Amino acid sequence: MKYWHLIWSDLRRKKTRTVLTLLSIVVAFVLFGFLSAIKQALTGGVSLEGANRLIVRHRVSIIQLLPQSYQQRMERIAGVATATHQTWFGGIYQDPKNFFMQNPVVPEGFMDMHPEFLLPADQRQAWLQMRTGAVVGRKTAERFHWKIGDKVPIKSTIWAQKSGSFLWTFDIVGIFDGRDKNTDTTPLFFRYDYFDEARRLGWGKGMVGWFTIRVKDPAKAAEVAKLVDAEFENSSAETKTEPEGAFVQAWANQIGDIALITASILGAVFFTILLVTGNTISQSVRERTGELGVLKAIGFSNVQVLGLVLAESCLLAVLGGIVGLAVAWLLTSRGDPTGGLLPLYFFPFHDVLIGVALSVALGVVTGFFPALQAMRLRVAEALRRI
C-alpha cells in the first residue's frame, strides 16, 4: 500500500483523460449489467426446483399437442414421481403488446409441481371451487392493476369457445408471489377442465401442450427422460423429454441465441474498451518515460515498474468496473424498463462477480503491454528523453 499514493497520483496527472476513460469503462459495465439482466429475463426463470423436473413435449414441435392420457402412462414409468400438464393459450389482454403467458393447468397437480409459486391457502381453495377461476402472478397483477374478484377478458389467438368466440373471461381468484427472485411471476394460470370443456369441438379436445414430470432422483433424470421417450416411441405422438432448463432455453432461442447475442454485443463493447483503456495507459507511459527512468535510477527494479503500471491500469479498470456495476445494479433494481413485459428483471449476483473479475482482467490485459514496455525501458536511454 505504500505505493498507493504514487499510483493514484499518476492517474490524476491528466484528469480529463482519466475521467473520460473511466466513463467509457463505466458505460461498458452498465451495459454489461443491463445485458445480464435481460439475459436472465429471457433464459433464467428456472428455479432450483427445475433440477428435478423434466419437460415432455411433442417430438416434432412444441406447437404439436399430446394426449392428456399420456399423464397416467408417464406416472407409471419407474423414476417418475408425478406429472402435470400445461397448454399454450396465446391470449391477448386488450393489446398485443400486453404480452404475458396464460396456460390452462390442473390446479392441484400444478401447484404441487411448482412450489416456487406461493399462493395463499384460501385463494388456492377458491381456485378449486371456481371453474372459471384463474390465478395470476404478482408482477402481471400489478402491471394491469388487477385484484381478486376482477373479471379479466383475454382473447386467445388459438382457441375458440364453442360459441365461436375467441374471447375468454376469467375470474381472478388468487395472486401468487415468487418464492425467490428468480421466479417468474408474470403468468396467469386457469383451470384445464374449464378450458377443455369450453373449447370448440374438434379443436384438440383431450389434448395438452406439454407435460412436466418430477423425477424421484435428479441424478437419474437423463435415464428417466429416455424411458419416457421410449414409452411413446412409434405412437402417433412421439415425445421429446428434456430438462426444464433446456426447454426454457429453447423457448427463448425462438428470439435468437440470447447467450450468443449478449456475448457478441459485450465482446464488441469490451474490445473497444480494451483499445480505449490500452491507448490511455500506453500514452500515459510514453509521456512519462523520463519519470520512469528516474524511478529506475533511484532503485526501482524492472518488476516494480511493471507492477506500478499494471496496478495503475487495474485501478482504473476496477474503479470503472465497480462504479459501472453499481450503477447497473441501481438501475436494474428500479424494475423492468418494458413495464412488465420481461418475466424476470434483475442483475444476478453471480454476474456481478463475473463483472468484477472482468474488470480485473481488463486492467491486466490493457496494462500488460505498456507495463512490459516500461519494464524494458533502459534507464540511461529513458533519462535522455526528459
Added chain:
Amino acid sequence: MSEPSRDGGVLVVVDGVEKVFHRGSEDIQVLKDLHLKVPAGEFLALMGPSGSGKSTLLNLIGGLDRPTRGIVSIAGEEVDKLSDRHLAAWRARHIGFVFQLYNLLPVLTAERNVELPLLLTHLSKAERRQHVAAALEMVGLSQRAHHYPRQLSGGEQQRVGIARGIVTDPTLLLCDEPTGDLDRKAGDEVLNLLQALNREHGKTIIMVTHDPHASARASRTVYLNKGQLTNVQQA
C-alpha cells in the same frame, strides 16, 4: 554485497573502461580505456565539452549503464557484474542522483518526491516521514514540503532533488550538471549545499559540470575530452 569504504580509502575505481554505442551499423566509442579513482569523502568535478562522455561515465559509475569493456567498482563491488535486479537494489542503497532538470515527479509534493527512494526500504511510514523531514530540513525547505514542483522555483526544485538524493544516506552522490539550469544565485545555493554535504557530512560527490565556477567548489577536477581523461587538477 560488501559495505563501502568510509575510511578515506578509494571508493570508486574505474579501470580500463570503454563504452561503445551502436547506432545502426555505426559504432561510436564514447569512452576509451579510462582509468579513475575517487577516494571516499572526495568532491570530484568532472568537466569537459559536450559529447566528451561525462554523463556516460557518470551513468556507468551510477550503475545506470554497463561498460563495453573494463571494470567499474564502487566500494569493492564490481557494479558491471551485477544482474539488473541486483543493480537496481544496489543503486537504491548506495547511489543518490541529482539531475540537471531536477526530474521531480510533477504529480507528487516535495515531501512525496523525497520519500520515493525510501519506498524501497523497509522503513515504516513514520520512519519515512522522519527521514523526509530531516532531508528537507537539511536543504532548507521544511516549509515547502507540501508544495508541488510547479509551485517551487528552479533552485528550490533542485534542492528537493538533492534532498531526494541524500534521503537514504547513500554511499555516493552523483550530480549531473546540478546548476546547469539555474541562475547564478540559485546555482550558488545548490553548490553551497553540496559543499556542506561533502565537508560537514563527509558525503562523496561526483559532479558533472560545464561551469568552472561550479567546479571551483570541488576538491578535485577531472577533465574529459573525446572519451579520455586529459588532465587532472587537484583543488
